[in-house]
Amino acid sequence: MSTQTLLYIILAGIVALLLALFQYKYKTKGASKSNALFAFLRFITLFSVLLLLINPKFEQVKYYTEKPNLVVAVDNSASIKHLKQEENAKEFLNSITNNSELKDKFNIEVFAFGNTLNTNDSLSFTESQTHLDRVFKQLGQVYKNTISPTILVTDGNQTIGNDYQFSAKKYNQAIYPIILGDTVVYSDLQITKLNVNKYAYLKNKFPAEAIVVYNGEEEVTSKFVVTKGNTTVYSKVVKLDKSNNSEVLNFTLSANSVGVQSYKAQIIPLSIEKNKTNNYKNFAVEIIDQKSKIAIVSTVLHPDLGALKKSIESNEQREVVFLKPNKFLDQINDFQLVILYQPNNSFKSVFEALEQQNTNKWIISGPNTDWNFVNSTSKNYRFLLSFETEDYQPFLNTNYSSFILDDLNFESFPPLQSTFGEAYFNVPFETILFKKLSGIKTEQPLLATLETNGRREALLFGQGLWKWRAQSYLNDDGFLQFDNFIGKLVQYLASNKRKNRLNIDYNSFYNGSDNIVISAQFFNKNYEFDANASLSISLKNKDSGLTLNRPFILKGNNYQVNLSGLESGNYNFTVSESSENVSVSGGFKIIEYNVEQQFLNADVTKLKQVAINSNGNAYFVSDYNALVQSLLDNNRYQSIQKSNKSVVPLIDWYYLLFIIALSLALEWFIRKYQGLI
Template sequence: MQTETLIYIIIAGIIALLLALFQYFNKKKSVSKLDMLFSFLRFISLFAVLLLLINPSFEQIKLSVEKPDLVVVIDNSSSIKHLNQDKKVNDFFEKLSANKDLKDKFNLEYYTFGESLKASDSVTFTEKQTNIYNAFSQLTQIYKQTTAPTLLVSDGNQTYGNDYQFVSNIYNQPIYPIILGDTITYTDLKIQQLNVNKYAYLKNKFPVEAILVYNGNNTINSRFVVNNGNTTVYSESVKFSKSNNSKVINFTLPANKVGVSNYKATLVPLESEKNKINNSKNFAVEVINQKTKIAIVSDFPHPDLGTLKKSIESNEQRSVLFFNSKEILSQINDFQLIILYQPNNKFNKLFTLLDLQNKNRFSVFGAKTDLSFLNRINKNYTQDITNQTENYQAELNINYSPFIIEDLNFESFPPLLSNFGSTRFSVPFESILNKTINGVSTESPLLATFETNGRREAVLFGENIWQWRAQSYINSNSFNEFDDFVGKLIQYLASNKQRSRLNIDYESFYNGSSNIVIKAEFFDKNYVFDTRETLKIIVLDKLSKAQKTFPLILKNNNYQVDLSSLPAAEYDFTIKASNENISKSGSFQILEYNVEQQFLNANVTKLQQLATNSSGSSHFINTTQDLVSTLINDNRYVPIQKSSKNSIPLIDWKYLLAIIALSLGIEWFLRKYNGLT
């Protein structure tokens, strides 16, 4: 309280006392006890009212003790149960939760993880994937500003993600791995990896690469066998020793039947092997009847040409050949789609032939495009001729309806060089990407598609798309997203199927360890994406005839359903709209494979390195008696006493109002009782 305020309070007390004495002792010869009581009550009332006018504030200091967090992160993947460590984990969890000393020193926080981190103290050991690095990456956001030593209860076997032994670079907390499993080395044969393309072409042979690994000290013989149903399609004897403990086998298999062909590769196990699950792997190949042949026509070289070829041919169902405007004329019937790169008046005969055959096409315009020629020969759209160029960036049209487009963060892509001026369409069109300048939309299409007279056509009003593919790689460390975007556009243009109000996107087969996500789009009668519809999928197991129904969830600009919970089998499915009589069917197969069952031992080396890098210590699950004492006696983890100072004004003190009311009430009552006015 300030000195000035204290002086005001003293003055208020003197004034209140003088007023009370003046009222009850003025012109009185004698003072009774009752007058003294009345004076006191009046003094209390006046002084309290004056205090309210002064409204002094008082500082209130509260002390609190903040305990450090003890974060317990438990591996919930199926490899824990496969290594018979699930009971030990539950016992350890119960002992930890019941330890009074730990509870007194720490706030215990429990998490489980598989593919992602979850705040939970319930473990089921059913997760199909393990990403330890991702779990710590999420914990970094939670415990960035606090002291939180972390117990990692895991076998250390990560199935995907960044190397977690260096996670201390982002997670600045001591980590104490509790190692599940043992360090005993068992004799083991396994198929480390199978490399095979998802697609093959009818009457061709597709390559398969198998990497086989042996862990043991003796020289042994085995056999590598590939079966298609009950038929053995490939077999080879293999020999391993301590020094020659791996082998790579390359071979080809014939693609004789259209559709999905299922195979099982087996490395015949030894009688002494403990884990025989990793001796077999299933794989599948979808056999395609023919390739889609695409011609790119240009009269000059440009980096965009190579980019289009690489993106299109990333799907082995497609092949690309280059031509100039004259060479293509005699071979135009060999191709399902023609890509016209910056056409000029030399393309006159080609345009005439394309119109005569009503053939699908994809036109790319740029600085060297002859706009006068195009405006003269083309009846579907015209481009203003200004003899100026402009750099335009792309903006995704989320309402584009013919097929599903994923947002590749187009706003981060470099601008394309385009002709300055407006584009006017004389036919209905849909824009995939719109032009923007400095983030401001021009409401003009950058990439558009339209259908007329049974023909599909796309137009890209800009060159230097090779920079987009490079930027996509920088954004995602992969060309796949951009190549898929181009692939969907090519698939749409190379097909003459009629547009459907319900479109589905799925694979013919899935590996058992991968996410099984089926996507769908639903459009109203104007072919505008409809978010009001309710879609459901009915899945039928072909063998057991068991039927399950799942709802599709609206996510971004499509509907999705995750079927990862389904066991390995062959399935038929139907997606239905609830409000309209529209449905679509398909089939897929889930291959039996559990990556979590491929491990025999704990990854002790990485877990111990993780402890060292983070200034923690590692412990085996059977020898954790000293862990509690280590945590309790570590001076880095001490409770922190915190004080908080609050300034409370007297006017907020409700009891003062009660005192004023009580003193005035008592004075009034006593005066009436004694017959005074």
């Protein structure tokens, strides 16, 4: 409380006392005990009211004790069941959560993890992937400012993500791995890696690579075989021993028919092998008849060109060719889509040829774009410009309807540089990304598409796509999301298919451990996105005859259904809207492969290293008592007394209002009782 406020309070006390004495001493003849009581009550009333007007502030300190957290993360993946450790995991979790001494010392918080981290202790051991890298990253965000030793109940076998040893180093908490699984080394042959392209071209040969690894002491001889149905398409004898324990096999297969072709790669198991599941891998390749060619026509060199090529060619069905405007005309019939990067007057013959052939195009503009030239060539749009440049950030139009889009967190992307101005369209168009200028959202398009006379066009008003691809990598630990976004835009522009009211996004085949999600968009008769549609999918396994129906769930600007966990086989499906006679059919294949069944042992070495790096300790599941004692005896994990200081104004102290009301009421009742009123 400041000195000035204290002086105001003293002055308020003096003023209240003088007013009370004036009322009941000076104006009233004689002195009595009643007058003294009335003066006291009036002083209390006046002083309290003046205090409320001054409203002094007081510091209030509250003390509390904060216990350290004990984080228990349990591996809920199918590998735990495969290694027959599910009962050990459940018993260990029960013992930890019911230990009274641990509950007195720690706040015990339980998580289960597979592909994702969940805040529950319901264990089913059916997760198809183990993503330990994500576990440490997410726990690190939650517990970064606390003392939270972490018990990790797992076999240590990760099937997806970056090496978890590196993310564990950044976790900044002591980690206590509880090792589940057999540590005895058995003789074992396995295919650890099988690399093959997703697509191949008809009447060509496509390459494949397999890595065979042997764990054991004796020299062994086996045979590596690749079959398609009952036909062997490749085989090789493999000899391995303790010192030469791996072999890389490179071979080619023929693409003889269009469609999804399934294969099985197998290393013939030894008679003494315990785990024969990891001796084979099923894989598939989609054979296509031709490759889409996309031309990027430019007179400038810019990092955007390389980023576009990388994104477009991430799908093996597409090929990008760079051309100057004068070289393009000789090859115009070879391309399904033309990307015009920062066009200027030298593009005149290119625009005329594209207009004559009604070819789809994508114009990417920037500070080097000659908009006076572009405006003179286009009847569909014009750009009113100044001679200044500006940086525009994107934000997604969630009502875009031409194809299914995912939000890549566009608002985190760096701005694109472009000429300052506004675009005007003479034909209907749809905006994918709007411009945001200095944090203010506008209705001006940054990326837009339009369809006229059976021709599709896109316009991007800015250069700097390479920065977006780099930011996408930082956001998602990879380029996949951004490359898919560019791929969908290119697929839309390269096609002339009629717009449908119901659009489906799915792959032609999936691996058994993949997260299988089918997306859909439904539009009303005016082709506006309908967020109130009732979509469902009807599936039938052609091999087993199994049928099932599942509803779609609205998520953002599309509907999604998760089909993960389906058995392998060929599936036909129909997606339909219940209130209207609109449906789309298709098919896909799920290839038999369970990555969680590829392991024979727990990864003891890596788990022990994680414990050492974090100043923790690794234990086997049978060492429960040693772990508990270590946690209880460790002086690093002590409860901390903390204080919370807050500034409270007197006006928030409601008891003062009660005192004012009480003093006034007593004064009135006593005076009334004595007949003074």
